[in-house]
Amino acid sequence: MIEVESLYFKYPLANDYVLKDINLKIGLGEVVGIMGGNGSGKTTLIKHFNGLLKPTKGFVRIFGKDTREESVAYFSKKVGLVFQNPGHQIFSDTVWNEIAFALKNFGFEEEIINKRVKWALEFFNLTQYKDMSPLLLSGGEKKRLCLASVLAWNPDFIILDEPTVGQDFLQKEKLIEIIKMLITQNKTVIVVSHDVEFIWLLQPRLILISNGTIVKDGDCKSIFKDNSILEKCGITKPQLVELYDELYPLIEQPPVDVIEAYSMILKLLRGLK
Amino acid sequence: MFWLAEGLVYRRQESIIHSLDPRVKLIISFSLFILSLFSSTIFEFIILLSAIFLLGVLSKVLRRMIKTITFSLTFVIMIFVINLLVGYDLIFSIVISLRFIAIISSSSIFFLTSSPDELDLVMRSLHLPYDLIFAFVTAVRFVPVILLDAIQIIDSQRSRGLEIEKGNIFKRIRNYIPILIPLIVQSIIRSEELAEAMESRAYGFSKKRTSYYTLHFKMKDYLILCLHLMLVVLFILLVYFLHL
Numbered sequence: 001m002i003e004v005e006s007l008y009f010k011y012p013l014a015n016d017y018v019l020k021d022i023n024l025k026i027g028l029g030e031v032v033g034i035m036g037g038n039g040s041g042k043t044t045l046i047k048h049f050n051g052l053l054k055p056t057k058g059f060v061r062i063f064g065k066d067t068r069e070e071s072v073a074y075f076s077k078k079v080g081l082v083f084q085n086p087g088h089q090i091f092s093d094t095v096w097n098e099i100a101f102a103l104k105n106f107g108f109e110e111e112i113i114n115k116r117v118k119w120a121l122e123f124f125n126l127t128q129y130k131d132m133s134p135l136l137l138s139g140g141e142k143k144r145l146c147l148a149s150v151l152a153w154n155p156d157f158i159i160l161d162e163p164t165v166g167q168d169f170l171q172k173e174k175l176i177e178i179i180k181m182l183i184t185q186n187k188t189v190i191v192v193s194h195d196v197e198f199i200w201l202l203q204p205r206l207i208l209i210s211n212g213t214i215v216k217d218g219d220c221k222s223i224f225k226d227n228s229i230l231e232k233c234g235i236t237k238p239q240l241v242e243l244y245d246e247l248y249p250l251i252e253q254p255p256v257d258v259i260e261a262y263s264m265i266l267k268l269l270r271g272l273k
Numbered sequence: 274m275f276w277l278a279e280g281l282v283y284r285r286q287e288s289i290i291h292s293l294d295p296r297v298k299l300i301i302s303f304s305l306f307i308l309s310l311f312s313s314t315i316f317e318f319i320i321l322l323s324a325i326f327l328l329g330v331l332s333k334v335l336r337r338m339i340k341t342i343t344f345s346l347t348f349v350i351m352i353f354v355i356n357l358l359v360g361y362d363l364i365f366s367i368v369i370s371l372r373f374i375a376i377i378s379s380s381s382i383f384f385l386t387s388s389p390d391e392l393d394l395v396m397r398s399l400h401l402p403y404d405l406i407f408a409f410v411t412a413v414r415f416v417p418v419i420l421l422d423a424i425q426i427i428d429s430q431r432s433r434g435l436e437i438e439k440g441n442i443f444k445r446i447r448n449y450i451p452i453l454i455p456l457i458v459q460s461i462i463r464s465e466e467l468a469e470a471m472e473s474r475a476y477g478f479s480k481k482r483t484s485y486y487t488l489h490f491k492m493k494d495y496l497i498l499c500l501h502l503m504l505v506v507l508f509i510l511l512v513y514f515l516h517l
Contacts, residue, residue, distance in 0.1 A: 052428050073434045081432040087462065088422070089429040091454035101451070105434030135458060149433065 001063055002026040002049055002079070002157065002188075008057035009044060017056070018044050019212045028156060031183055032190045033199045033220065036209035037234045042192045045209065046159050049190070050079040077106055080155035084162040086142035089149075095121070095137070096130045099149045106153055120148040139166045147178075158182060159190045164198045176201050200224065200238035203256055208233045221254060282417045283388050290332030290382075294494040295391035296398065301328070301501050302383035308508065309375035315364065317512055318371040324504070325378045334385040341381045342374055349373055389414045394488050403482060411467075419460060426455045 004024040010017045019041050026032055036042050047053040048060045051067035051074075060067045062075050083089065092098040099120050103113045121127045124144045129137060134145055143166065150158065164172050172195075179189045179202060193199055199206070199220070206223050208216045210233045216223055223229060224241045237245070240261055244254035250268055255261035290298065305325055312318055329335035349370045356366035387395075389410050396406040430451045431437070437448045 047428065050432055052431060071436065072431045073436050076432050076434050083425065083429045083432070085425065087459050088425045088455055089433065089451075090458075091451045102433035105436070153434075 001028065001061075003059070003061040003064075004048070005061070006058040007048065007055045007060060009048070009053060010056050017212060019048075022058075022212075022214055024207070024214070024217070026157075026188060026190065028188050029183060029186045030188045031179060031202055031204035032188070033202060033204035033206045034190065034192045034209060035194070035196075035199065035206065035233065035235055036215075040209045040233075041212040042209055043161060044212075046081065046161060046190065046192055049075075049157065049159055050081050051075040052081075073105065076102075076155070077153065078155055079157040079159065080150035080153065081159045082146050082150050082161065082163065084165060086139075086146045089146060090134045090142060092134060094131050095126055095134050095145060098134045098145060099152050102149060102153055108153070116152045116154070120152040123151070124148040140168065140171050143167060144171075151182075155187075157188045157190065159192070161192045162194065163191060164193060164195045172198055172201075196224075196236055196238045200240060201257060208235070210234075224254070283385060284337075285388070286333055286386075288332045288334075288386075289493075289497075290328060290386050292493075293386075293497060294488055294490055295383075295387045295395045296488060297490075297494045297498050297501075298383050298387055298391075299395055300498065302379055304501070304505050305379035305382070306376060308505070309372055309379055312372065312375070312512070313368060315368060315371065318368065318375060320508065321375050322371070322378070325375065325382065328382050329378070332382070332386045334382075337385055338378055338381050341385075342378055345373070345377050384413070390486070394484065394486065397484070398488055415460075415463075418463075419456070422459050423452070423456055426452050426459075429455075 002024070004022050007019055007022040008017050009019040022045065034042050034045065044053065048055065048067065049062070051060075051062075051070070051072045054060075054068050062078060065075075067075060090098060092101060096117055099117045100113050103116055108116070121130055124147065126141065126145060126148060129141070134142065137145060143163070147160070147163070163175055167175070176198070179191070182189055191199070191202065191204065203220050206216070206218065206220045207214060208223065208229065215233060216226075216229050224237060225244075230237065240257070241254045243261060244251060247265075247268070251264050255264055305321065309318075309321055312321060326335060326338075329338045352373055353366050353370040356369050357363070361369075392413060393406060393410045396409065397403070427437070435448065435451055437452075438445070440448065
């Protein structure tokens with residue numbers, strides 16, 4: 001459980017607060033999307049979730065423990081953060097060691113490390129690269145490797161910063177599958193993204209941030225129907241919501257995916273006959 | 274860590290000093306730098322540092338100059354303590370520490386008030402080979418970028434359970450490997466990308482480079498340069514010849 005209570009944050013010696021009066025509660029088994037324009041404070045906010053940044057005022061509690069009280073390593077074991085740029089974390093000589101790095105840091109036993117790394121490699125289709133240098137992988141593979149290296153230690157919360165950047169559509173679909181599978185295991189996945197289509201396919205609880213404050217926290221469907229809020233945060237609509245706008249009031253709800261859209265339209269056409 | 278980068282970065286601003294010819298700024302900065310090297314009493318440093326801070330106020334960069342000094346404070350304290358431990362007396366250790374602060378703050382006057390483009394122009398007016406100028410200017414321009422990279426990398430590895438401050442001295446040095454390797458790799462990738470982007474925009478095509486801006490001394494530049502040189506001469510006279 002991540003609890004954020006009237007969080008204010010500013011960088012040392014800076015004048016303005018980057019985050020202002022943030023209140024949040026994120027439980028287990030949720031999918032949460034965080035969206036907002038560039039420089040709105042999304043990344044600053046997620047860095048509070050494992051204690052990388054400590055609040056200037058207010059509290060962030062993870063499973064009831066204030067982030068000021070323990071080390072980043074302590075919280076990272078429960079909250080796994082996958083950063084946007086794989087280049088900022090890859091350093092090992094082999095793919096295997098790259099995944100094992102965090103597990104060794106957390107002090108897992110040799111046997112468990114071997115088991116977990118093997119699982120992660122298989123799960124992300126990286127087994128054939130296990131003895132290769134991670135620097136030689138393609139962009140998409142590096143991104144998968146970063147995700148694998150975090151999922152390997154089985155954290156309760158998984159935070160993904162811009163997971164879809166530089167990924168082809170197949171990878172995005174696979175990522176959605178992985179996220180949905182994690183949810184069934186009672187994990188929480190928090191996705192920070194600019195990719196409205198991706199967010200729409202996930203149908204998460206959506207948190208919109210603008211200028212360091214939470215503008216809206218609620219159901220993805222209702223937020224994407226609200227033009228004024230979207231405009232305020234500079235977010236465009238997913239295509240399926242635009243389709244719904246065109247067809248309204250013939251259909252009551254925007255379709256979640258293309259298959260649902262198809263069946264809705266088919267129903268409409270049958271009605272017209 | 275973010276805020277430390279700010280003390281090293283040029284920002285477009287309006288002030289008397291900013292609007293000077295960069296050559297004048299270089300002379301002011303460099304002469305103060307040289308004077309800090311040769312000064313050896315606390316009294317001299319009080320004069321020098323107040324002159325440097327006065328320039329900081331005039332150019333509205335005092336806050337960031339102080340940030341630069343805060344950034345170097347660890348080294349200042351180290352220098353001070355080591356000098357004391359080696360057996361020099363208190364006054365000498367203070368002088369050495371003040372000298373370090375004066376050197377850093379005097380050179381920061383130039384870098385905080387002159388854009389990398391101005392640096393480029395100054396070096397060109399000294400007739401240095403352009404490849405060298407380009408390499409130097411790019412290095413200066415990329416300091417903040419690499420610093421931001423380093424912050425990202427540290428955050429990234431700490432999120433994977435790396436505790437930099439943990440363990441004995443050898444372990445601590447080893448702890449920097451996961452930070453240094455990505456930093457070096459990123460820098461190499463970036464320089465490659467930069468080279469490719471420049472070549473695709475015909476870098477090095479024309480043998481003789483021209484510049485949109487050229488440097489010209491104005492009345493203001495002459496005035497301030499004269500004033501500055503007079504003050505420097507006065508300082509040298511007072512301190513070295515009259516032994517004030």
